[in-house]
Amino acid sequence: MRNPQLNDAGELTHLLSTDGLPREVITQILDTASSFLEISTRDVKKVPLLRGKSVFNLFFENSTRTRTTFEIAAKRLSADVINLDVSRSSTAKGETLLDTIDNLVAMHADMFVVRHASSGAPYLIAEHLQRVGRDDVHVVNAGDGRHAHPTQGLLDMFTIRHYKQDFSQLTVAIVGDILHSRVARSDLHALAALGTGEVRAVGPQTLLPSALDKMGVRVCHDLATGLRDADVIIMLRLQNERMNGALLPSAREYFHCYGLTPAMLALAKPDAIVMHPGPMNRGVEIDSEVADGPQAVILPQVTFGIAVRMAVMSILAGN
Amino acid sequence: MRNPQLNDAGELTHLLSTDGLPREVITQILDTASSFLEISTRDVKKVPLLRGKSVFNLFFENSTRTRTTFEIAAKRLSADVINLDVSRSSTAKGETLLDTIDNLVAMHADMFVVRHASSGAPYLIAEHLQRVGRDDVHVVNAGDGRHAHPTQGLLDMFTIRHYKQDFSQLTVAIVGDILHSRVARSDLHALAALGTGEVRAVGPQTLLPSALDKMGVRVCHDLATGLRDADVIIMLRLQNERMNGALLPSAREYFHCYGLTPAMLALAKPDAIVMHPGPMNRGVEIDSEVADGPQAVILPQVTFGIAVRMAVMSILAGN
Amino acid sequence: MRNPQLNDAGELTHLLSTDGLPREVITQILDTASSFLEISTRDVKKVPLLRGKSVFNLFFENSTRTRTTFEIAAKRLSADVINLDVSRSSTAKGETLLDTIDNLVAMHADMFVVRHASSGAPYLIAEHLQRVGRDDVHVVNAGDGRHAHPTQGLLDMFTIRHYKQDFSQLTVAIVGDILHSRVARSDLHALAALGTGEVRAVGPQTLLPSALDKMGVRVCHDLATGLRDADVIIMLRLQNERMNGALLPSAREYFHCYGLTPAMLALAKPDAIVMHPGPMNRGVEIDSEVADGPQAVILPQVTFGIAVRMAVMSILAGN
Numbered sequence: 018m019r020n021p022q023l024n025d026a027g028e029l030t031h032l033l034s035t036d037g038l039p040r041e042v043i044t045q046i047l048d049t050a051s052s053f054l055e056i057s058t059r060d061v062k063k064v065p066l067l068r069g070k071s072v073f074n075l076f077f078e079n080s081t082r083t084r085t086t087f088e089i090a091a092k093r094l095s096a097d098v099i100n101l102d103v104s105r106s107s108t109a110k111g112e113t114l115l116d117t118i119d120n121l122v123a124m125h126a127d128m129f130v131v132r133h134a135s136s137g138a139p140y141l142i143a144e145h146l147q148r149v150g151r152d153d154v155h156v157v158n159a160g161d162g163r164h165a166h167p168t169q170g171l172l173d174m175f176t177i178r179h180y181k182q183d184f185s186q187l188t189v190a191i192v193g194d195i196l197h198s199r200v201a202r203s204d205l206h207a208l209a210a211l212g213t214g215e216v217r218a219v220g221p222q223t224l225l226p227s228a229l230d231k232m233g234v235r236v237c238h239d240l241a242t243g244l245r246d247a248d249v250i251i252m253l254r255l256q257n258e259r260m261n262g263a264l265l266p267s268a269r270e271y272f273h274c275y276g277l278t279p280a281m282l283a284l285a286k287p288d289a290i291v292m293h294p295g296p297m298n299r300g301v302e303i304d305s306e307v308a309d310g311p312q313a314v315i316l317p318q319v320t321f322g323i324a325v326r327m328a329v330m331s332i333l334a335g336n
Numbered sequence: 337m338r339n340p341q342l343n344d345a346g347e348l349t350h351l352l353s354t355d356g357l358p359r360e361v362i363t364q365i366l367d368t369a370s371s372f373l374e375i376s377t378r379d380v381k382k383v384p385l386l387r388g389k390s391v392f393n394l395f396f397e398n399s400t401r402t403r404t405t406f407e408i409a410a411k412r413l414s415a416d417v418i419n420l421d422v423s424r425s426s427t428a429k430g431e432t433l434l435d436t437i438d439n440l441v442a443m444h445a446d447m448f449v450v451r452h453a454s455s456g457a458p459y460l461i462a463e464h465l466q467r468v469g470r471d472d473v474h475v476v477n478a479g480d481g482r483h484a485h486p487t488q489g490l491l492d493m494f495t496i497r498h499y500k501q502d503f504s505q506l507t508v509a510i511v512g513d514i515l516h517s518r519v520a521r522s523d524l525h526a527l528a529a530l531g532t533g534e535v536r537a538v539g540p541q542t543l544l545p546s547a548l549d550k551m552g553v554r555v556c557h558d559l560a561t562g563l564r565d566a567d568v569i570i571m572l573r574l575q576n577e578r579m580n581g582a583l584l585p586s587a588r589e590y591f592h593c594y595g596l597t598p599a600m601l602a603l604a605k606p607d608a609i610v611m612h613p614g615p616m617n618r619g620v621e622i623d624s625e626v627a628d629g630p631q632a633v634i635l636p637q638v639t640f641g642i643a644v645r646m647a648v649m650s651i652l653a654g655n
Numbered sequence: 656m657r658n659p660q661l662n663d664a665g666e667l668t669h670l671l672s673t674d675g676l677p678r679e680v681i682t683q684i685l686d687t688a689s690s691f692l693e694i695s696t697r698d699v700k701k702v703p704l705l706r707g708k709s710v711f712n713l714f715f716e717n718s719t720r721t722r723t724t725f726e727i728a729a730k731r732l733s734a735d736v737i738n739l740d741v742s743r744s745s746t747a748k749g750e751t752l753l754d755t756i757d758n759l760v761a762m763h764a765d766m767f768v769v770r771h772a773s774s775g776a777p778y779l780i781a782e783h784l785q786r787v788g789r790d791d792v793h794v795v796n797a798g799d800g801r802h803a804h805p806t807q808g809l810l811d812m813f814t815i816r817h818y819k820q821d822f823s824q825l826t827v828a829i830v831g832d833i834l835h836s837r838v839a840r841s842d843l844h845a846l847a848a849l850g851t852g853e854v855r856a857v858g859p860q861t862l863l864p865s866a867l868d869k870m871g872v873r874v875c876h877d878l879a880t881g882l883r884d885a886d887v888i889i890m891l892r893l894q895n896e897r898m899n900g901a902l903l904p905s906a907r908e909y910f911h912c913y914g915l916t917p918a919m920l921a922l923a924k925p926d927a928i929v930m931h932p933g934p935m936n937r938g939v940e941i942d943s944e945v946a947d948g949p950q951a952v953i954l955p956q957v958t959f960g961i962a963v964r965m966a967v968m969s970i971l972a973g974n
């Protein structure tokens with residue numbers, strides 16, 4: 018079966034997942050993002066690459082922050098951005114998802130940025146576009162269920178490459194609720210594609226998926242073991258709904274076992290970087306002293322995220 | 337009384353209804369829309385006709401889809417578009433509709449796109465603007481109560497003209513809940529103005545208005561009779577709230593009597609086109625096989641709708 | 656302590672309050688606004704002064720009208736405007752206000768327009784930006800709690816100067832619920848800075864703050880006394896929530912004592928102007944005959960408000 022993200026020439030036509038994304042495509046995105054990083058520091062932060070293109074933000078699940086990053090990226094590329102409040106739209110009136118897509122394509126949409134609570138929704142849209150022969154319309158997955166959040170995965174890779182260069186020499190620890198995290202899943206696939214030296218998944222048994230060892234990931238239930246001599250630490254957000262449930266005793270207990278404190282951070286390499294996809298729960302998964310400390314690169318991640326999203330959009334629009 | 341849609345020179349100054357719209361004005365809009373059709377297929381889908389103009393979307397009744405079509409049309413004309421969430425605005429704080437309008441005019445609004453649950457609200461605004469001497473500010477009715485939805489009526493005419501050319505030779509069947517449909521009302525007036533050969537209204541007695549025969553419309557309570565040898569079939573959306581009420585036994589029963597199936601469609605001319613204003617209730621008023629079949633022009637309607645709205649806005653801004 | 660609104664060169668770097676704003680800065684804003692007034696009457700109502708800048712509307716408290724005025728002002732300066740629905744954003748997920756700000760700064764925000772129910776929130780943001788060394792990011796207070804609404808205060812000054820010129824010769828009466836009004840507070844500070852001849856606060860004891868006399872304001876509990884020979888009358892909106900509470904017997908009673916009727920207006924100078932920040936409660940604080948009469952300058956206030964906001968934004972972006 019053809020990789021649904023690539024066209025016949027092997028070029029990126031949708032961004033759905035970091036799973037199955039060839040290393041060269043990832044590298045192309047990161048290289049393009051490097052060139053965009055400078056634009057956001059200019060006095061006039063705009064390039065005309067998507068001028069006259071219509072980008073639709075289809076957020077079936079609410080996320081002001083992620084929507085904002087895509088909106089900024091698209092506007093800096095000079096696109097026309099249309100935000101659809103999908104929860105109040107025709108889809109709510111019983112229209113099917115694909116009828117909605119067909120309608121927007123008929124309005125000459127060029128790109129859909131899709132966030133959906135159901136895993137696979139962006140795939141469904143991409144497959145439909147292929148079926149109706151519209152290779153000129155592109156889908157970017159902005160997070161689907163527990164499945165994937167590829168632009169977050171790519172901006173994480175951009176961040177690691179920015180600070181650490183050679184992936185093959187690195188030890189990367191991902192800490193927290195990996196089971197429910199589309200960010201972790203996207204990071205794991207991208208880290209594998211880029212040939213990362215050692216990848217560790219750190220968390221309580223109840224929050225780790227079972228197939229990790231088959232992916233070549235080292236599983237650690239103990240935070241100290243997981244962090245020792247790490248070059249990169251990726252902390253995950255603990256969703257509020259997990260904190261008082263069957264999976265976890267309490268937020269305080271979680272912080273005690275898996276919270277990143279200065280003492281714990283000291284176990285990693287002295288020049289280790291600390292990442293977090295945001296928004297942070299200070300005092301739950303991360304101590305404020307670490308979050309605001311010199312090793313944290315959490316705000317640079319946000320800056321890189323705009324450049325990575327501009328890169329993805331401009332590559333899609335160019336193909 | 338002066339036609340409230342036209343200025344003293346007989347030019348379009350507001351678009352409020354297809355009722356009373358002279359044939360030449362309708363033709364001017366359709367001809368202008370033809371020229372815009374090409375813009376949406378360009379690489380850079382923009383023309384500077386409304387650059388620096390402020391278009392306000394005033395949707396007192398929520399409709400993401402219709403608002404989106406106007407937003408796209410305005411942005412492709414390079415206008416600044418401001419979406420007002422009117423349900424949360426000063427009007428909700430007890431300010432009158434006309435105070436809101438006066439305020440927006442004081443901010444140098446150029447155009448209001450108005451959707452309102454009350455029939456006549458866009459007229460009220462247009463009359464007020466005339467009273468205060470602001471001929472340079474224009475109103476487009478985007479649907480008012482059960483009264484009118486003139487851009488939908490005009491895009492339907494554009495669609496018919498596109499596929500069928502000469503209206504005088506055509507038989508057009510409008511099927512469904514005509515009584516509550518502002519789309520049907522706008523179509524009926526426009527079809528009359530363009531000298532359509534035969535217009536049929538098809539539906540159960542409870543969903544047809546009483547004055548149809550006085551408008552020269554042929555009333556059919558039987559779908560087969562209504563469709564026989566028709567050139568154009570316009571299916572109407574059955575509002576959910578009608579389905580279990582006093583007017584209709586059930587959605588299943590409705591589909592049995594008035595749903596457009598392949599067998600029913602076969603009664604029309606072999607080259608008949610099938611239209612629907614969307615969003616469709618598949619399996620209620622239309623069978624999916626017809627909706628997705630070769631005679632359906634439902635998605636082209638959407639494409640034409642952008643061009644027609646661009647035409648209306650550019651004509652208004654030019655006058 | 657350094658004035659948090661000015662940089663070391665004494666130039667405006669944030670607009671937080673009219674309190675402490677030097678007279679020359681106020682005059683600079685009003686003079687700049689005069690030059691912008693003409694732009695909104697042009698055919699193409701746009702200047703490229705903020706092209707490529709990202710302006711974020713952060714409305715923690717809903718206000719469609721005020722947000723719209725800032726959105727129009729920013730778009731006429733060619734900025735990219737991003738509206739954040741903050742009530743649905745990460746802040747709602749427990750992220751702190753300053754984490755949200757840090758994130759948006761990392762996305763290369765240039766300006767924040769902030770409305771917040773808590774007095775001081777815009778100050779907090781401005782202080783934070785100074786602490787992290789980001790003098791290139793600017794805050795405009797669009798209303799914080801009962802504290803300040805400086806762009807409204809400045810547009811009121813613009814209006815008075817437009818119609819009356821020399822402040823030192825004027826008697827200005829502010830009528831209504833001064834205790835809870837950030838507009839009144841911003842007007843009082845600006846009127847003082849501009850050396851207004853006589854300022855009167857008119858209202859029932861329960862709706863006037865206690866420290867007015869220390870500010871040199873003459874307190875009048877009787878409307879007739881308050882209006883006599885006034886040049887300028889600023890009516891305040893009576894918030895609905897005040898009308899049936901402990902502070903006021905009823906809206907009807909209030910109108911009887913403090914509503915501006917034609918008879919009351921006749922006590923002021925014959926060329927007195929009547930102002931109101933909107934939205935008006937007709938028949939509560941102001942009679943429709945006055946609101947729509949020749950002495951009302953309520954709609955010009957709205958027009959001037961766009962020019963004043965363009966002036967503030969362009970001065971901030973230039974510094």
